[in-house]
Amino acid sequence: MATMKEPRGKKKTTPRHSVIPPELLRFLARRSYSLLIKGEAATGKTILALSILKELAAKNNFLYLSTRVSPSQLFENHPWLSELSRNDPKAEAVEKTETTEHKEEEESRDRFVDARLDEPVQFFERITNELMDVRSPTIVVDSWDPIGGMMENDALVSNTKVLQTWRERAEANIITLIEDSSNSSFDSLFDGVVTLDRYYEDGRIIRMIQLSKLSGVKVNRPSYLFTLDGGIFQSFRTYTPLEIHAQTPAGWSWEKREQGTGYRELDATLDGTLPSGTIISLRLAPGVNSAMVLLLLSGILGRGPARSRALLFRPFEGIRPEQAGGALGEVVPIQRAQPRGKGRQAKGWAESLKALAEEQKKARQGKRVVALVGSEFILNAGGEDERERLFECMKSYIDLTLIVSGGESEVESASRVADVSLRLSEVNGTALLQAQLPWTEYFAISVLKDHAAATVGLVPMV
């Protein structure tokens, strides 16, 4: 199959909802706070600050001082900002005229100030002026570095102290962004400090937020993976096998993807539209829990009723038929066909699988037949010739075969014949899916369970 990176299509102006780590959200609910967001260039500081404003429904009660880019560039980079003025749920309940909406958008734009040419005095005047507002505003300084570069450190620290005093007195909030992550001289002056980090693993981007200090808030989890997909900050909560198991009988629903992943084969894998005879190799990194494996498999294979497809199954990596059945629907065990007639030799695995596939196809009147096996099955099937016959059988008689290998037990020959090679791993409690062949970036498997629904989604790590 040809590999091609496809455009993700036209971005919607309103991105998916932001997901701020719960500890940080609790901190932001304080009556007054100062938050320092640290991180090198392109780590997502601006998007986090903007996402916080969105999350807090700050409407027009904020001032965004931009010392790096012009407000028009900010709006161009993040088109959803024009809707910031409309994210007050109470406001949405009232029907608004176009003129009102336009006016609100204008007002919202006015809250973004171009401070690129500001001298320190002018810059601090703007903040002081805003603090004198009676509305307890949220002031975002993006970023501190250009101003800091123009001042002596002592003067800067002194001004910061005064600002903090005024901020507290005004019951306002100050969010300050700083690029110099190694500079900790301001940490003690802020109530909260978070650090954004970005690194590459196997050529794929990973982003992490460290909750270094959040005064008055118990931090249960000090770091989260996050993505900036859609230009909004979205962190991922840790999945728990118990929660996945508990929900499995009722079923997890995979989010309907509004736009493709950008990778044709991955889309086809998730949409169940791969051509008949496709073999997928799924490699599990050490430590990945079987609950997550089954959750992913339910996304690829569906959890349809037995009538819709036949699932031929061979236990693997400690996953038993009843577990697979609970997560994926009825399974048909793959067993070695017994010989008919005395003295005849047992059939080989390839022949047995072929017979089973044909039998199921016939019984289900031509519905899809899919097979789920572990790499041990291939390894133990026999010699090289028998393995080749098995692969041939999979390609000819089975619509989709998934070969799962754990840890180091990947079968070289399975990788060789696979049309799609996936890898499931886990970083910091977040499950990550990637395709090795064709190459894709990381996708976080987001598991959300609330009163209304239990959903699973695939979110690109960008």
Place this chain on the structure above:
Amino acid sequence: MATSVKILIVDDEPDITSSLKMGLERHGFQVDAFNDPRKALAGFRPDVYDMIFLDIRMPQMNGFELYRQLRAKDKDVSIAFLTAFDVYQNEFQKMFPDMKVDKLLRKPIGISELVAYVNSQKPLSKK
């Protein structure tokens, strides 16, 4: 003596300017009041006023900007800020050491307090 002292008040809230103007005039001071800082600036001439009271937070032009422009025209005039926010002089001077602001007056301010302040600044009259 009081009659020769001339005061300029700039605050975007008409209620404040009118009550302060009326109260100060009752005590014999000459007062010009503006709600639009741009108009106050347009008509400003150096060496006319003995004292200026400026609101800080105004929509058309903030008090800091107005202060800068007035100060450029009149280096010596006494300027005080009116603010609804609790700011102490020492904090303010720390933040803005180059700003020559004589007093930060907390709003709402009573006429007697304001008159006492004006009188404490004598000799003021430029005439």
